[in-house]
Amino acid sequence: MGMFRDDFLWGGATAANQFEGAWDVDGKGLSIPDVLTGGTVDTPRRITPQLEEGTFYPNHEGIDFYHHYEEDIALFGEMGFKTFRMSIAWTRIFPTGLETEPNEAGLAFYDKVFDCCLEHGIKPLVTISHFEMPYGLVEAYNGWEGRETIDCFMRYATCVLDRYHDKVEYWLTFNEINTGTRKMGASSSLGTIRGFSGARTDLPEQPQVRFQGLHHQFVASAMIVKYAHEHYPELKMGNMEIFSPFYPLTCKPEDILLSQRETRIFDWFCTDVQCRGYYPTYMNRYFAENGIVLKMEPGDEEILREGTVDFYTFSYYMSNCVTADPDENGAKVSGNIVGGVKNPYLKASDWGWQIDPKGLHWALNEIWDRYQLPMMVVENGLGAYDKVEEDGSIHDSYRIDYLRQHIEEMAEAVKDGVDLMGYTPWGCIDLVSASTGEMAKRYGFIYVDKHDDGTGTLARSRKDSFYWFKKVIATNGEDLA
Ligand code: BG6
Numbered sequence: 001m002g003m004f005r006d007d008f009l010w011g012g013a014t015a016a017n018q019f020e021g022a023w024d025v026d027g028k029g030l031s032i033p034d035v036l037t038g039g040t041v042d043t044p045r046r047i048t049p050q051l052e053e054g055t056f057y058p059n060h061e062g063i064d065f066y067h068h069y070e071e072d073i074a075l076f077g078e079m080g081f082k083t084f085r086m087s088i089a090w091t092r093i094f095p096t097g098l099e100t101e102p103n104e105a106g107l108a109f110y111d112k113v114f115d116c117c118l119e120h121g122i123k124p125l126v127t128i129s130h131f132e133m134p135y136g137l138v139e140a141y142n143g144w145e146g147r148e149t150i151d152c153f154m155r156y157a158t159c160v161l162d163r164y165h166d167k168v169e170y171w172l173t174f175n176e177i178n179t180g181t182r183k184m185g186a187s188s189s190l191g192t193i194r195g196f197s198g199a200r201t202d203l204p205e206q207p208q209v210r211f212q213g214l215h216h217q218f219v220a221s222a223m224i225v226k227y228a229h230e231h232y233p234e235l236k237m238g239n240m241e242i243f244s245p246f247y248p249l250t251c252k253p254e255d256i257l258l259s260q261r262e263t264r265i266f267d268w269f270c271t272d273v274q275c276r277g278y279y280p281t282y283m284n285r286y287f288a289e290n291g292i293v294l295k296m297e298p299g300d301e302e303i304l305r306e307g308t309v310d311f312y313t314f315s316y317y318m319s320n321c322v323t324a325d326p327d328e329n330g331a332k333v334s335g336n337i338v339g340g341v342k343n344p345y346l347k348a349s350d351w352g353w354q355i356d357p358k359g360l361h362w363a364l365n366e367i368w369d370r371y372q373l374p375m376m377v378v379e380n381g382l383g384a385y386d387k388v389e390e391d392g393s394i395h396d397s398y399r400i401d402y403l404r405q406h407i408e409e410m411a412e413a414v415k416d417g418v419d420l421m422g423y424t425p426w427g428c429i430d431l432v433s434a435s436t437g438e439m440a441k442r443y444g445f446i447y448v449d450k451h452d453d454g455t456g457t458l459a460r461s462r463k464d465s466f467y468w469f470k471k472v473i474a475t476n477g478e479d480l481a
C-alpha cells in the first residue's frame with residue numbers, strides 16, 4: 001500500500017458564487033457576492049446594495065460554469081478526479097431566503113450537475129453555504145444576527161438534503177465558518193451588513209453582532225447535521241474551517257502566549273464547538289474582555305451536543321507570525337482573512353500570502369491530536385499570474401512546486417498517524433477571487449480565458465499542472481515529479 005489510502009479522494013474545489021455566473025438566470029435571487037464590485041490587491045472590493053450602472057461585478061458572469069458544466073466536469077474526469085467540491089447557491093433554491101417553496105429550476109440545475117459528476121465517476125462534495133447568503137436575508141434579519149435566519153437556513157438545507165441525498169454523500173455545513181471571528185466575516189459569511197455601502201475594509205468592527213451571528217450558525221450547523229444523521233445515516237457531515245498557524249515570532253514567553261491565544265480564538269474556537277459540541281471555557285474571558293454577551297435559547301446547548309460533525313475539513317494556504325511587540329518587530333503581511341507579521345524564513349505569493357508547506361504538516365498533526373476525526377484538506381493552492389504562450393500552452397511550474405510540496409507534507413502527516421481522507425486544491429478551474437474579485441489571481445489546472453475588464457471568450461485550456469495532477473492522481477500520490 002502507498003502513502004495515501006486506496007480510497008483517497010483526490011479532486012478540486014470551487015464555490016457557486018465564484019464560478020457559476022448566471023446570477024439572475026432561471027429565478028436566481030441576489031446574493032451578497034452579487035453586490036460586490038471588483039477589486040485588486042491594493043483596492044478593496046465595495047459593497048453596493050444598489051447595483052450601479054457601468055460598474056463591473058465579476059461574480060455576475062464568473063466563468064459561466066452554469067452553461068459550461070458538462071465541458072468542465074469532463075475535464076475533471078479526464079484528470080481522474082474522485083471528488084469535486086462545489087457549493088449550492090442558496091439563492092437558486094430560495095431566491096430571497098424567505099420563500100416557503102423552493103425554485104424548481106434551481107433544483108433541476110444541480111440534479112444535472114450531480115448526474116454529470118456521477119457519470120464521470122466523480123463523487124460530489126457539497127458545501128451547503130459558501131459565502132453566498134441571499135441578500136434578502138441581509139435586509140430582513142441582518143443576516144445571521146437574526147435568529148430567524150436559522151429557520152430559513154433549515155428550510156433550504158433540509159430541502160437540498162432531501163433532494164440530493166442519494167447523489168451526494170459528503171456535505172459541509174458552512175465554508176470557513178471561523179471568518180466570523182474577524183471583521184471581514186461580516187460580509188463574507190455572516191451577512192451582518194444591513195445598510196452598509198462602501199469598501200469592505202471600512203466595515204464597522206461589531207464583535208457582539210458577529211459572535212451572536214456565529215452562535216446562530218453553530219446552532220444551524222448542528223441542526224442540519226442532526227437532521228442528516230436521523231434521516232440519512234449513510235451521509236457524512238463535515239465542518240469547514242480556515243486553519244492558519246500563528247507562529248510566535250520569537251521564543252519570548254509573551255510571544256508564545258500570544259500565539260496560543262490567537263490560535264485558540266481563530267483556529268480552535270469554532271471547531272471546538274462543531275467537533276466537541278460545546279463552547280470552550282477559554283472563550284469566557286474573550287467574551288468578557290470584548291463586551292460580548294451571547295443570547296442563547298433553552299435547548300441550544302443540547303442541539304450543539306447532538307449535532308457534532310463526522311469529519312473535519314479545512315482550507316490551508318499560508319501561515320503568519322505574531323509578536324507581542326508589534327511596534328518594534330517585523331513588517332506586516334496579508335493572508336487569507338488573517339494577516340500577521342513577516343516570517344523571515346518564508347517566501348510569499350504575489351498577493352503576500354506566505355508559503356509554508358511544513359505548516360500544513362504541523363496543522364494536520366495538531367488537528368488530529370485534538371479531535372481524532374478523519375480529515376480532508378478541501379482548499380489549498382497558489383493564486384498566481386499565468387502567462388499564455390503563443391501556442392496556447394501555460395507553463396505553471398510555480399503552481400506545481402507549491403502543490404507538490406504541500407502533498408509531500410500531507411504524506412509526512414499520514415506517516416505520523418493522521419487519518420487523511422482526501423485533498424481538493426482550490427480553484428481547480430480558474431475562477432473569481434473571493435478577496436479581490438480578480439480573475440488575474442488564478443489557481444486552476446484549467447485556464448479560463450476571462451479577464452478583469454470582463455472580456456474573454458471563456459474558452460478552457462489545460463495548463464502544465466493539469467497533466468501533472470492527472471499523474472499524481474493516477475499514482476495515488478506516489479509520483480510527484
Ligand atoms: C477561501 C475561500 O478563503 O480561500 C474561497 O473559501 C477563496 O472562497 C479562497 O476563493 C482563496 O481566496 P482568494 O481570495 O484568493 O480567492
